[in-house]
Amino acid sequence: EDQVTQSPEALRLQEGESSSLNCSYTVSGLRGLFWYRQDPGKGPEFLFTLYSAGEEKEKERLKATLTKKESFLHITAPKPEDSATYLCAVQAGSWGKLQFGAGTQVVVTP
Amino acid sequence: SQTIHQWPATLVQPVGSPLSLECTVEGTSNPNLYWYRQAAGRGLQLLFYSVGIGQISSEVPQNLSASRPQDRQFILSSKKLLLSDSGFYLCAWKGTAIETQYFGPGTRLLVL
Numbered sequence: 001e002d003q004v005t006q007s008p009e010a011l012r013l014q015e016g017e018s019s020s021l022n023c024s025y026t027v028s029g030l031r032g033l034f035w036y037r038q039d040p041g042k043g044p045e046f047l048f049t050l051y052s053a054g055e056e057k058e059k060e061r062l063k064a065t066l067t068k069k070e071s072f073l074h075i076t077a078p079k080p081e082d083s084a085t086y087l088c089a090v091q092a093g094s095w096g097k098l099q100f101g102a103g104t105q106v107v108v109t110p
Numbered sequence: 111s112q113t114i115h116q117w118p119a120t121l122v123q124p125v126g127s128p129l130s131l132e133c134t135v136e137g138t139s140n141p142n143l144y145w146y147r148q149a150a151g152r153g154l155q156l157l158f159y160s161v162g163i164g165q166i167s168s169e170v171p172q173n174l175s176a177s178r179p180q181d182r183q184f185i186l187s188s189k190k191l192l193l194s195d196s197g198f199y200l201c202a203w204k205g206t207a208i209e210t211q212y213f214g215p216g217t218r219l220l221v222l
Contacts, residue, residue: 042216044154096204102152
C-alpha cells in the first residue's frame with residue numbers, strides 16, 4: 001500500500017533560521033511527487049512537482065529535492081509570511097490520483 | 111488562465127439533512143476532477159474522481175455521492191448527513207496533459 005509520511009509534524013523557526021522538511025514515501029511506480037502550501041481555511045497552493053531522483057526545483061526561499069525514497073523541502077532564511085502547513089503528495093496510480101501526507105505546520109516568528 | 115470555484119464557502123447543516131456542494135472550473139476543457147475531504151490536522155483523503163461527463167469513481171465507501179453533469183461541473187451530494195461528514199471539502203482539477211492538480215478554495219461543512 002502506498003504511504004506518505006511527513007516529518008516533523010510541526011516546526012517553529014525564528015526569522016532567518018533555515019530548516020528542512022521531510023517527506024518519505026513508499027510507492028511502486030512513482031509518477032510524480034508534489035509539494036503544496038496551505039494557509040488556514042484555504043485550499044492548497046501548488047509549489048513544486050518532482051518526477052525523478054536527483055531533480056531539484058526552487059522558488060524564492062524554497063527548494064525541493066527528490067531521492068528514491070524521500071523528498072526534502074528546504075526553507076532558506078524564512079520570513080513570517082512563510083508560515084503555513086506544507087503538504088507532500090505522491091502520484092503512483094492512474095488517473096492522477098494523489099496520496100497525501102499529514103503535513104508539516106511551519107511557524108516563523110519575527 | 112484557469113480558475114476553480116467552490117460554493118458555498120461555509121455550511122452548517124443538521125444531521126439527517128441533504129447536502130449539495132458545487133465545484134466549477136473555468137478556462138480548460140475535459141479536465142480530470144477530484145473531491146477530497148480534510149479532517150482537522152490531517153492530510154487530504156481522496157473521495158471521488160472523474161475523467162469525463164457522467165463518469166464517477168469512488169475511492170472510499172461512505173455516505174456521500176458525486177456527479178458530473180457537465181464537463182466542468184462536479185457536485186458532491188448526500189441524502190442524509192452524518193456527524194462524521196463534517197470537514198473541509200476540496201475540489202481539484204487536472205489537465206489531461208499535465209500531472210499537477212490545482213485546488214479550489216474549499217467548503218467548510220459542520221454537521222450538528
